[in-house]
Amino acid sequence: MDIGNPIDFSGRAVLVTGGTKGVGAAIAAAFLAAGAEVMVCGRGEPAELPSASGRPALFRIADVRDPTAAAALVAAAVERFGRLDVLVNNAGGSPDADAATVSPRFVEKVVALNLLAPFYVAQAANLVMREQPEGGSVINIGSVSARHPQPGTAAYTAAKAGLLGLTRALALEWAPRVRVNHITAGPIRTESAASVHGEDEGAAMADVLAMRRPAMPDDVAHACLYLAGGLAPYVNGADLAVHGGGEVPARYLTRTPFSSS
Template identity: 40%
Template sequence: MTEQISLAGKSIVVSGGTQGVGAAVVRAACAAGASVTFTGRRREVGEKLRDELIAGGAQAEFVVADVADPAQAGASVEAAVTRFGHVDGLCNAAGLTTRGTLLDTSPELFDEHIAINLRGPFFTMQAAVKQMIGQGTGGSIVNIISISEHAGQPYLAPYVSAKAGLAGLTRNAAYAHRFDRIRINGVNIGWTETEGETQIQKRFHDADDDWAAQAAERLPMGRLNQPDDTARFVVFLLSDQCGVVTGSVIDWDQYVVGAHD
């Protein structure tokens, strides 16, 4: 019989947990029995999700936070400790996907990508790892990265720069804290159908309302990745059922990197 994935008794922090993959991870972690503290910049959206989860019997806390600010990133971990007494897991899901090439990216756009896609996870991890070491109980961290960290499209230059850095950080931190029994892994997600991606497609690519259906027709599996698909895997990586795996950056896509016909 397949063992059900459980996060019972664990306190999990999710950055960027108000929409897309982050919100899916929040719901999946709550469903697996975790107490979840999640962050986002939109108070109304976050409080609505929190109230929905609590009404369903979950233990959830929402913290307004912009991970681009290291102090706010760290405060999300402090909030989880204040509310639930400890932190056992972290998922860095906050992200920015605005476009820019090597030639047209401004210093401001580049810095924004670094702030949200790399610096934010860095300092959230810093706070979480310090807390886990102090507890002496170990823990698990999952970074939502991107299949594009391998190279990506030309219009993703600042995004790829930051996400490739996050992949390296994931491995570095995993190695540094393996004897603290803190497992740190990353997921290189591919093209995913989210509210944020819909906004990006319309803003930068003049996409129609049915862009996702059109895109799915061209993909090997006939559909885009869905947030719930990734969320289930993230919950597994956060759980004890994942075993000893650490330092892995796993490609989560329907294309095979490096393969050619």
């Protein structure tokens, strides 16, 4: 990578799981804008693919919860690009569910998507990256829920906590050739999160956030460029918080209105 421009990804290949909408699409577009070749995946082909500078991402249907499909996805990226430099494990999420009554099948699906799938794709990617002279970078997109659970998110919280632990374990095992890092993302303003943000598009939520607004997808995308790029060659096993400083503790919100001054 050109040391003069540490976010120049020209000639590099990037794979983004769940990269067809929301945060994943922003990540894909950011890497495209930086010159990379990008493949995204999903369980259904979107009406529009992420693009930048007139270059769209490539798309492949894949259910990354299936280890065979995960390996085939990586193989397809390598076949198309001849290499794989960056994997962003972005696919994830879960609807809220009552832990007292949720079904075993629901729990299994949530854990499979948010913990097992990143493991499967990273495992296949590592086999490729470790043979490349430049190695590679794996970035796992996590959640503040891993440290601060919310009601209705027991299975999701457990899976995301596991993803953080997995990141640290893989960082130890796969260094120095392959770096593995984690992003702890806070509330993000996306179309899929509109029901959470409400009709005010997150204005009420902003009152309890230190930065006074939810994150935008590009906030996470730019963090990925840093972790995968030339400014972070010694950053491995890190947990980069992209939550704007987090939420103001509830005990303070019961007093006078929160002020940043």
